[in-house]
Amino acid sequence: MLSDYVDRAIAQAIYDKLEDGTFTGKIPACKGVIAFASTLRECENELRSTLEDWILLGLKLGHSLPVIDNIDLNKEPMDTV
Template sequence: MAIKFILSDYVDRAIAQAIYDKLEDGTFTGRIPVCKGVIAFASTLRECENELRSTLEDWILLGLKLGHSLPVIDNIDLNKEPSLEPMDTV
């Protein structure tokens, strides 16, 4: 039985769609087009990726808390209501 980490997979697959650009001043910007408003800036590409991941995580948590519809990424849909297993299956 394979263990699935839905939120981690969602973040990884969203980050895989990121677009990075080097700015005129030598710094970097990163964005995830499907996740509107998720953008980051940093002095190195690695820092930019880390900042983008952190921004994405905050964006997801806020979106879930506020009931916003999040984009489906690679068939991972965070908008579905969780299903609960009966206690006797634990």
């Protein structure tokens, strides 16, 4: 499920070539996930790595993560008995 989430989030990425010839990439649904690199391929790889770290940190800290293509990584509240 995690790898599907990452793949689908990366599919929503937006890349731009900057004036200096480097690239930036971001995933609009994932606030703060942005990468910069000298080539588009490096930018894609860096963005994937940044996204993976962002997800793991968000899960660890209990942050609400966006639902991507009906994949919800957020923990369900546990019923107490």
